[in-house]
Amino acid sequence: MLRASVVERLAIATASTALALLIGVTIVAAAGYDPVQFLVSLINGAVGGESAIARTLRFSTLFILTGVAVAVAFRAGVFNIGVQGQFVVGGIATVMSIIWTAPLLPEGTVGGAGLILIGFVAGTFAGGVYGALPGALKAYADANVIITTIMLNFIATGVVGWLVQNPFRGEGNAAPNTERIPEYVSFPSVVFDSSGFSVIGLAIALATVAVIYVVMERSRFGYDMVTSGYQESAATYSGVSAKRTVVLTMTLSGMVAGIAGAVFAVMIQGYYTDPSGIGTYGFDAIAVSLLAANNPLGIVPAGLLFGGLESAGSHIGIYTDVPVQLIDGVIGLVILFVAVPELFRMAAVRTGLGGDR
Amino acid sequence: LGGDGGDGGSESTTNIAIVSSPAGFDDNAFNDLAVDGLETAQEEYDIEINQVEETEQSNYQSTQSTLAESSDYDLIVLVSYNHTEALTQNAAEYPDQNWMLINAHVDEPNVAGYTWANHEMSYLAGVLGGTMTTEELSHEGNSNDPSNAHIGFVGGVDGSLINAFERSYVAGAEWVNSDVTVDVGYIGDYSDTDTAASIASSQYDNGADIVYHAAAAAGQGVFESAQENDRFAIGVDADQSVTLEEFQDVIIGSAVKYINEGTQEVASAVAEGDFESVTGANTLGLDEEGVDLVIGQAFEGEMPDVVSQNIQDAKDGITSGDIEVPCSASGCN
Amino acid sequence: MSFAEYAKRNSLGIAGIAVLVAGAAIAAVAMDLPFWEIVTIGFVERSLQAATPIALTAIGGLYAEKSGVFNIGVEGFMIFGAATAATMMWIISGGSPGQSDVWLAILASVLVSLVFAVLFAVLLIRYEADQIVAGLALWFIGLGFGPFMAVLVWESRNSPSLESINDLTVPVLADIPVLGPIFFDTSPLVMVTAVLAVAAWKFLNDTKYGYWIQAAGENPEALDTAGIDVTRVRYAAVIFSGVMAGLGGAVLLAQAGSFTGTGETMVGGRGWIGIVAYLFGNYNPIGAAVAALVFGGLDMLQIQLQTVGINVPNRLVNLFPYAGVILVLTVWGSTQTPSAVGEPYESEE
Amino acid sequence: MEGITKRFGDVVANDDVDFTLEKGSIHALLGENGSGKTTLMSVLYGLYEKNAGTVHIDGEPKTFESPRDAMDAGVGMIHQHFQLVETMTVLQNIILGHEPSDNGFVDTATARWDIEDICSRYDFHVDEFLDTKIRDLDLGARQRVEIVKSLYRGADILILDEPTAVLTPQEISDLLDLMGELADAGHSLIFITHKLGEALGAADEITVLRDGAAIGTVDAAETSETELARMMVGREIQFDRPPRESPEGDAVLDVEQLHARGSRGLEQVSGVDLTVQEGEILGVAGVQGNGQTELVEALTGLRDVESGSVRLNGEEITDTNRRQRIDAGIAYIPEDRTTEGLVQDYTLVRNALLGNQTVDPFVDNGLIDWETVHDHAGDIIREYDVQPPNERSEAKSLSGGNQQKFIVGREIEHDPDVMIASHPTRGVDIGSIEFIHDRLLELREAGMAILVVSSKLDEIRKLSDRIVVMYEGEFAGAVDPVETTEEELGMLMAGHDAGTDDGDSEPSGGVHS
């Protein structure tokens, strides 16, 4: 799977999405809704008009970042299912650090930039620590990472949910929300004039992709990481400390997730709220990363695809009477088929469309 | 005055969008009631309703602006305080858009904020519970135990909003009977019926004979448990002995708030082109007949007179201000 | 098997209980709780009931993983199980279900789960799906289509009140003090689950199919060269896990008596706890059932505490099982995860 | 078997091979890596479908769709890599797939009885630990379990693919005796090996494969190692120890009172002293499991030292880690090439960087220069004649022999001060063996200090300037490779002082201490 060619990947992505939509549309029709309208608004929702595109890019930005976070770990053979939790922890850390330090800095653009910087550092750091934890547990107590990270997701949601409900709840808020971060702490809106999306956010995502790509493909650290992912014993033989690598991998992965959290906090939300209501980016990211064969570069198109779907989802929710659950289900189907490249490879071989074996 | 929006649909048609709370529609509670009201208004005026379900608070910002941008809607109804943060921005950003916010308010000329006095109706529920727990009552094999003053409360999420229900309910019960015991339990969400049932059962076991719930959809579990334990329960938001009539044998009463009347009022105003009349913060309490306590339909006439007596006294006390109900319509801080 | 060895094999489960008991004891002493108001017969009954759906799911998932396939889709299966049970109960009974309909609904739900499980197994085994992603996907699909079923039937994600399972009272035995009401005057589903747990344990350790399942998870090649079709064994195990999770969901519904499809749905993470449970039980069906009881008990315990007026922030207390898992995994090290888990197996030719 | 042909894509693994096994005889199958031995046997065992040819058993033509068919026809195969379930007991492993049942449950009583019956006929000593888990058995015992498994399934034709590759001399002789008994009892055995001596000693007939074709079948009694080698490789092979004068370099590697614990926490190396000089090869002989592995790991920095000291060129390196020792100039040819020496899924290019992560010019302040690494891989492949000669091919597609050559090349190219080679030719065909030996001897000439650990006595004697024998974590004695005889060495390895003679040979025990 890690060696699948780019073309093959694209084919699989398209095929799985198409198949999922086909099934979705069938159900839509069977349930007595208008399938054509469904498809039309699907397209419109993803790319129909500036605001739709902005919305798509907004989701994509998060999918790309969280996707890279997953890819880093999976490439190193560490199954970090905890990106969601690291994303949440990073987000709250960003918001609170900004709120707490805001009084100390001058208002206006300069102060804003400063606070954004502080927020991102805090978010990245928090995400990194929350990722390092299961890494350390794996390295020094041999605790199964898949399990511990799943658990830590629940814990992050629960604890943060409690924090925003109690100690961190903003003055006079009835709702479980923190205070808002100051107006001037936000990305300038270049090109798109849309609340909730700024090209800066996307730029940060792409920059992260670039950095991670270089680290994984060209740096010694990346080689050590990937090698112990493939074959720990060989890595050890070559002088790589397996324990240290697991911890570092999880830290790096968590840091990227933390950046995602920070972007979410600054670019989209502007405050923090009960994480049970902020979407499952960290989980979908696993599919994004897989779709990209855990290759940082592949994450970009994969992230765009998922962003488009998510965006289409909310559009359909608004403009058609098709129940939201149906859309969630269809997105679930896409993820399911993404997990089954073999299905399409075999199909391709059968139908003579190529594909090896 | 919503005029700009008229262009969606023919001139006469009034287009209304309603965005759900994170709990989503089908909550047998305020989401559904809000829609109810709009539908009632539909009977009178030519109104088109677009139900938008959005369960992720982080998407409210964009959902709201998408709706406003389209300028198809003469009114956008937002259910629950989770919309407040997002609306604070959008209300200013789209000054010509009419907004209605339920359970909170944003101080802008184009926003009609509607809050219902959850604390007052819960206080009355407490009065009902506090009174009945020491009265003889049996109905279709269900009965309560007059020998002890012991009732219960099952809440959804342990937060300021539901805390207001809880505290006022307790206060109401204690106003009737100072040494009443009130068991309190929270589910942690609004959908886990099974846990709701377990909590209620635990309270009935512990001696409670009447349990009041503020847990939206999950509340059904409380009624299930009441039937199982042959005890009684108090419904919330709507008259649940009607909306869930299969439970009317255990629902001795419901604390109701007429959210439907609120949305109907605003919808009509917009249809009349008279949105100003409803803008600003509207808190609907007993005075405004926005909330009330109704006896379960199976129990009308079966209740001892002291019940209606106490409830009336409490209402008078609250409206006159002699009774100080804890917390506020928007919650407990 | 000596106790020492048993203890070693099930260290996780035992540790879990130890942690729980210790915690309870400390708490009780620390702030002298009204112990008997907390630990009531009702509490034990409810704990057992809360444990059943989790235990059933855990036993299924355990088989799948033993055979070398990690089925983390069980949460999704539970949601489908609950949703189909509800809709089936409604349809079968034409809107006014009785006790018999409850049983029929459970049966029907199991059959539907079987169909889903087969499809899922084909994707996992024949088409070598990525087990983690496919599992998560199934969860999302469940969250979507489960409630959607309800919408189709009731135009609402929540069902009206249906029928919930009645307790089964075993004459005479039920009159035994304390034990009587707990074990002989309780939901028959509790008893069924207990029996299933023991059966599953016996089957895994003392039948040839049990051997094959273990071999398929540890060293499929060895099983293959022994002339047994690894793929078949894995199909059986995965399908079983799907069916058990579906059953778990159906049982949950039968206890709750109505379907709730809002939010995380009424299943609310019980599938995940199921996975945790069999890890705690260290892949021993009985251990898994016990662990499920520990979690069910914990949940009910925090309810009891609330009831007697000890104010615990329940949002935090609900996290105990998750924290407990991490603690135990850390202190007692890794579980004996089968070595071939997650690796698709292709025999030569 | 007649005219057996088997292709994998365009590779012809078996090319019209004829092969006849006499009842009650032992038939050895020789051939270089990749010559088609395993494939031929896999065809016979029904693992692969043959492209052409026929298989007759007792005269009747047979076609096997699956191992199951083969088993039913009385053919059993013991694979190069054991097919045992580590977490299950010996009993469960033996009956796996053929469990006797009694109303649904496995009838262990009957199984036990049958197995004991088999064991009583030959001295397997397997029945002594039927309830032990495989993971607690040593390799020799596992080998015997494999055989009992086949017999339990009623095999009278037994195929053993490189059964001795991983066994100690003691275990090997036990195994060969056992094979003799089986043959006498009427079983027919096919026996794949790379060790000519074994073939000559144990087999009645020997068939040699080369490039998938059968070169010929000879009677073991009337052939010699040299002849067999020529048949295998197609040229002369040099066996005997090249003459040389003993070195007087100064000590490069110097170890004092070294103590180290094994994975199970028991002390495996107890007070070893050793020095390796410039231009010297020190051979460490010994039965596997006497601490050689731990010793090597302690020297290469893969295992923490309990006490004692390791010095390199007089410098204390006892507490340095693996990476630091690589940089200090200790090269290491690992015992297990497939799991340690190479990343199986990597191309040879990526594998060429393994262990060189810190070395200029491949890595420059943290960044890798892949072009240079690529060229380096090319050089190794050419210099050390790695087949197929393609940098882009994945390690796993190479035969062990070729994998080994690549590793040797990579480690030598470090140009280190010390080379530690652990079983450098295990499971490697004699062509490659000779090649690797010559390289090591060249290094010696070039003045490198070399430590060779091996359980192959001929290898030790051919390479070493001095031989130390390791027994239960200590050096049982040092001998001169020229004077000493294999018998003396064997004595020392078995824990007897050379000279004193009581050659009792209990089958080496089963369960680990």
Ligand SMILES: Nc1ncnc2c1ncn2[C@@H]1O[C@H](COP(=O)(O)OP(=O)(O)OP(=O)(O)O)[C@@H](O)[C@H]1O
């Ligand atoms: N699974 C396979 N797929 C493709 N080609 C194979 C496979 N197995 C063997 N071959 C080809 O068949 C040839 C013979 O392989 P085989 O394993 O029989 O050699 P061998 O004699 O067993 O070597 P060794 O002594 O190393 O075990 C190899 O050179 C290889 O090219």
Ligand SMILES: Nc1ncnc2c1ncn2[C@@H]1O[C@H](COP(=O)(O)OP(=O)(O)OP(=O)(O)O)[C@@H](O)[C@H]1O
């Ligand atoms: N999956 C495969 N694809 C292609 N070739 C293969 C495959 N498996 C084995 N081979 C070929 O089979 C030949 C022998 O394979 P095998 O694994 O028996 O070597 P080996 O036993 O490791 O070598 P040695 O006997 O030296 O240890 C090699 O030449 C290798 O190229």
Ligand SMILES: [Mg+2]
């Ligand atoms: Mg070989």
Ligand SMILES: [Mg+2]
């Ligand atoms: Mg071979």
